[in-house]
Amino acid sequence: MKKNTMATAIVAGLAGVAGIANISTAVNLNPDGVGQVLIYPYYTVNGGNTTVLSVVNTTDAGKAVKVRFKDARNSRDVLDFNLYLSEYDVWTAAVFSLADAGPANVVTDDTSCTVPGIESGIFQLPTLADGRRYFPFRTTLFTDFTASALTSPTRTRDGYVEMIEMGSIPYDSPNGFGFFLTHINNRPADCTFLEAAWLSSGTPGGSGIWFNNPFVDLEAPTGGLFGGAAIVDVADGTYINYNAEAIDGFSAAIQHGAPSGANPTIGQANGPTPGVVTSYVFDRGRLITSNWLTANQGGVNAVAAVLMREAVFNEYEVDPDLGAGSEWVVTFPVRHLFTTAPNTTRAPFTVGWNFCERVSGRIYNREEDTFRVFDFSPQVGNPSLCWEANPLWFTRVPVAANSSTPILGAPGAGGGAVALWAGVPTYLSLFGIIQKTFNNGWFWLGFYDPDAIDAGGILSPLLRPPLTETAPPAGTTPDSFFGLPAVGFWALRVLNVNQGAGLQASYGGAYPHRSSRACFKGAFGTTPCD
Secondary structure (H helix, E strand, C coil): CHHHHHHHHHHHHHHHHHHHHCHHHCEEECCCCCECEEEEEEEECHHHCEEEEEEEECCCCEEEEEEEEEECCCCCEEEEEEEEECCCCEEEEEEEECCCCCCEEEECCCCCEEECCCCCCCCCCCECCCCCEEEECCCCCCCCCCCHHHCCHHHHHEEEEEEEEEEEECCCCCCCHHHHCCEECCEECCHHHHHHHCCCCCCCCCCCHHHHCCCCCCECCCCCEEEEEEEEECCCCEEEEEECEEEECCCCCCCCCCCCCCCCCCCCCCCCCCCEEEEEEEECCEEEEEEEECHHHCCHHHHHHHHEECEEEEEEECCHHHCCEEEEEEECCCHHHCCCECCECCCCCCCCCCCCEECEEEEEECCCCEEEECCCECCCCCCEECCCEEEEEEECCCCCCCCCCCCCCCCCCECCECCCCEEEECEEEECCEEEEECCEEEEEEECCECCCECCCCCECCECCCCEECCCCCCCCCCCEECCEECEEEEEEEEEECCCCCCCCEEEEEEEECEEECCEECCCCCCCECC
16 A cells, blocks of 8 residues: 555656656746746936846757847837847847937947847948947837827837747758858858848848748747846946846747747747647746637736736835935836737736826835835825836935936936836825835835725725636636736945045945735635646
């Protein structure tokens, strides 16, 4: 009897190991930071900043990668192109602006192939005074909002970045693409071969190979990408660096699209079984397996599931004796696929892009003292976040709505637009009098909160509809994820005000958010998902 019991346990254990071994066939947020899709939560050229970023290919095959920059307000594409990495390759670039109110641009000294070619290539691009080519961000007017500040190319000055592996390219691929993108003496053999492949054969210099069939020489994605970025203020002497979030198991199929094309998107997750994709979510020792229909970009649900957060938490530091400043970034990288119209949306989001998502806040100092945050300045009412990429500015005193944040330079209200940032008060103000002020501690930002209060301090639960599994196994109750899909980090800057007369030393760092998840078989608080 014991022998049979032990044998059963061993078989069950092996089955569990096999499931883990096949995790590359399901969408998952890789805790090791390596995957098929990379999300960089924030870039900015505001406030004197430049953003530098990198992506690394850790595999022995070339990679076709869609690089897409999205604006912070409503995830509108502001620049996209194709990047082709050779085996074990690294690509680096910098996002900068030529003027304080001008659009963002990308420049690179890296020779890895891009289409259009940025460092060099057959397409004409503007050049800097030193002769380097750069790729300008979108300069046409935006049409999703009417406020002047939201129709201008200055919207390109901040946002976030997504990189999606479209497929692998072996070195010995039949038509030579693997050879031409591989470095020889520190340069790819011939990037123009890749550029010409996207031009029709009727275009001068165009071969039309990929124009006619983008699957030529491509194999299914295998992952192995990691990346990071840093927000650099040279004048201030700060370097706020962070790692990109990595989603693995995103696609079992080749998704090689044209450089200026809309595909692939983060909504096109797919799996080995046509029409369905699986997500794996790790939560407090449990592996939650959920299945999602992929039609009509339904694969975005799998991505949302692995990014779902009931709440996020992190620290803050605003001690004036340290000259400290703190800003959080909270980015909703899939919101634009759920809010496809100004006034409509679907779960788990509750409002269209013309409105703000309600959240809740609890702030603590380092000695267990706490109070509820009634609202975020410069808004009036319940705490809420209005945009796709939201800087949160922690302040000891009230600040003007038209101010820009001190670290990331996020713009304040102007041109008819609400400020990009949300102000988180570290002070409690009642009856117009500040009752207490915290210099440092930690903050709890809730996306689903039965104990939330409203702006008047009255219990007003924050209950939004869950993200519910769309293809559960027959006879089972669907998994329901409560909260919102979010990523981000805490940016800290400290000034050494005692450095000496005429001298100043700045220090900076970034710390990823921690979080809690809430998944149940049915209503919130019922049977946990498995």
